[in-house]
Amino acid sequence: MNQIKDISAFFSSRRSISVKNLNYPGPNHNQTMAILKNALRVPDHGKLEPWRIVLISGDHKKNFISIIEKRGKEIDIDPLKIEKNKANLLGTPIILAVICSPSISSKIPKIEQILSCGALCMNILNNFLVKGWGANWLTGWMANDKKFGELAFNNTKNEFVAGYIYVGSYEVINPDRPRPSLDEKISYFK
């Protein structure tokens, strides 16, 4: 674990760690809570806090996996994919399910609440990375299937899984992927 001291060096080279390269040990409970406390500092129009986080770790992974197996079968998910999902879960110490809980009655548009949840996912990812942990934000069918969210997290009809942040230690850093070109992405309003 290599904690980053220079924050601008962190931002110039930060990258997720492939879930295949995440290993034990993961952060302990106190470390996880300290990181999540910082990660909760996200922009949130109207202070609605339209998100929540469910930790999946230790022996409780078994219950999560049994929901994956049962629901995966019901909706014909390729058994090979289920095996991969299970291997990823068991091979990673902590998985954080980030649930977006937009308030429909609020005057703050739903899209802004969803954007705040995306900001939270990114902040969780970066807060683990900056502390030297490996992390990766994944979705897939376990995020996109509404019924899965109900079974696993008691999601209400307005809630959905914004992502799973997988967290662990790592030794292998995957090569960086091509990054966007500043010239192509920035224009000047005239």
Ligand SMILES: Cc1cc2nc3c(=O)[nH]c(=O)nc-3n(C[C@H](O)[C@H](O)[C@H](O)COP(=O)(O)O)c2cc1C
């Ligand atoms: C909302 C969202 C969902 C993603 N879901 C997946 C996924 O299910 N499987 C996958 O291989 N990558 C997925 N990715 C991409 C991974 O997070 C990928 O590792 C990421 O692009 C690495 O970017 P970084 O190195 O800049 O952190 C997703 C990315 C986002 C933003």
